[in-house]
Amino acid sequence: MHAGRVNDDDWKFQSSYWRSPDCGGAQLGCPSRRNEVFIKTHTRKDGVPARNAEPIIKKLKSIVEERPELVNKTIQESDVFAAACGEKEPSGHVRVLGLGSTPQDISTPGLKSYIPTSLQMEVLARKRVEREIVALQQRLAKKEELQEEMM
Numbered sequence: 001m002h003a004g005r006v007n008d009d010d011w012k013f014q015s016s017y018w019r020s021p022d023c024g025g026a027q028l029g030c031p032s033r034r035n036e037v038f039i040k041t042h043t044r045k046d047g048v049p050a051r052n053a054e055p056i057i058k059k060l061k062s063i064v065e066e067r068p069e070l071v072n073k074t075i076q077e078s079d080v081f082a083a084a085c086g087e088k089e090p091s092g093h094v095r096v097l098g099l100g101s102t103p104q105d106i107s108t109p110g111l112k113s114y115i116p117t118s119l120q121m122e123v124l125a126r127k128r129v130e131r132e133i134v135a136l137q138q139r140l141a142k143k144e145e146l147q148e149e150m151m
Helices: 008-019 024-028 034-041 054-066 080-085 117-150
Strands: none
Touching: 034 054, 034 080, 054 080
8 A cells, every 4th residue: 555655557557566576576476575676676787786786786686695694684684775774764664665664663673762652551441452352252142142042
């Protein structure tokens, strides 16, 4: 869901591209990783990296060679991109994922997001009420079952 941050035509084009064979994830048979997306989006068609991205691309490739255990790590587990560029995400977005995802959305490592006490209390109260509802529904179902057996 793009939540109005991207115009509909761009969203449709990008979504269809991500699902196409031209996209790295489709070629690999799995979703693309941040390091793969960064390399793909910062390399020209002739295979030459963009000037400002070349050092990062070299670092990403060397980390993949030196630490292959990071290749299958998720963002939450400190992936290759985090190893190359640091775990701390800029305020408001997650690098390489664009403006759609926030660090809070995907629970990036090192995130210090404080929830107000009043909100925590409301969440706990809601969970308690939900547990009570489930317990009452179970009791009601059991009573109805017993009544059916008696008849």
